[in-house]
Amino acid sequence: MDTPLIQFCNVSKTFDTKTVLNNINLSIYKGEITTIIGKSGEGKSVLLKHVIGLLKPDSGTILFNGKAFTKHSPTEQLSLKKKLSYMFQDSALFDSMTVYENIALPLQEASNLSKSEIQQRVEMRMTQLDIVGTEHQYPGQLSGGMRKRVALARALVTEPEIILFDEPTTGLDPIRKKAVHQMIADYQRKLGFTGIIVSHEIPEIFSISQRVALLNKGDIIFQGTPEQLNNDDNPVISTFIHGHESSLLNID
Numbered sequence: 001m002d003t004p005l006i007q008f009c010n011v012s013k014t015f016d017t018k019t020v021l022n023n024i025n026l027s028i029y030k031g032e033i034t035t036i037i038g039k040s041g042e043g044k045s046v047l048l049k050h051v052i053g054l055l056k057p058d059s060g061t062i063l064f065n066g067k068a069f070t071k072h073s074p075t076e077q078l079s080l081k082k083k084l085s086y087m088f089q090d091s092a093l094f095d096s097m098t099v100y101e102n103i104a105l106p107l108q109e110a111s112n113l114s115k116s117e118i119q120q121r122v123e124m125r126m127t128q129l130d131i132v133g134t135e136h137q138y139p140g141q142l143s144g145g146m147r148k149r150v151a152l153a154r155a156l157v158t159e160p161e162i163i164l165f166d167e168p169t170t171g172l173d174p175i176r177k178k179a180v181h182q183m184i185a186d187y188q189r190k191l192g193f194t195g196i197i198v199s200h201e202i203p204e205i206f207s208i209s210q211r212v213a214l215l216n217k218g219d220i221i222f223q224g225t226p227e228q229l230n231n232d233d234n235p236v237i238s239t240f241i242h243g244h245e246s247s248l249l250n251i252d
């Protein structure tokens with residue numbers, strides 16, 4: 001197999017006395033969507049934050065194209081940073097900026113596009129995410145689901161090569177959930193970006209994931225395709241997967 005685009009090698013992270021990541025190894029391959037699943041509070045967001053450098057491991061290394069980030073030349077580091085985009089769980093929009101300004105910001109900061117080209121790109125994303133009409137509103141005036149879609153539009157607007165999504169559909173209604181999954185899958189087919197998605201949407205998220213990793217008690221206890229996950233006979237895995245399915249059935 002190719003060298004992973006991103007690779008966690010024996011990464012550990014402890015907060016006070018709580019070990020969240022315990023010597024984990026995880027490979028993310030170029031052009032694939034890898035979904036991280038696991039119970040609440042297991043450390044999925046902590047794992048994503050290590051990819052973007054918001055958190056540093058206590059021990060272990062995270063490799064990009066086979067090399068630790070700091071071992072890349074300054075030009076390579078800058079280029080890697082430019083390729084990466086992320087959408088936080090709480091959306092992290094700027095409250096003092098309008099929806100339009102929030103979505104346009106990454107393009108204004110990182111591209112040489114003209115004002116009208118930026119407008120065109122922003123409008124396209126707003127249409128795809130069904131938020132046209134909110135341009136002049138502020139995040140505080142929107143529902144949680146709408147804020148989520150604004151954050152998604154902002155994460156996609158630069159057409160990045162690596163995108164991290166922390167629970168992109170939590171809080172959305174079922175129709176919009178499906179639409180967001182569909183949009184991520186369509187966009188990935190079109191541009192072939194590498195995605196890491198943290199999600200509780202089991203089993204729906206599997207239809208747009210090439211690989212799945214299950215984080216359990218500080219360890220990645222499974223990584224492989226959704227089919228391999230379904231066929232795995234580890235009782236911890238099947239209890240987790242089927243527990244999710246039955247809780248979905250209860251909700252419906």
Ligand SMILES: Nc1ncnc2c1ncn2[C@@H]1O[C@H](COP(=O)(O)OP(=O)(O)OP(=O)(O)O)[C@@H](O)[C@H]1O
Pocket residue numbers: 015018020038039040041042043044045046047
């Ligand atoms: N900066 C931090 N300082 C101290 N503890 C932290 C910090 N960030 C995360 N934690 C702790 O690490 C653990 C894992 O948190 P994390 O948000 O990664 O879980 P998660 O798997 O993403 O959960 P959920 O599915 O509910 O979003 C939690 O106990 C959390 O309180």
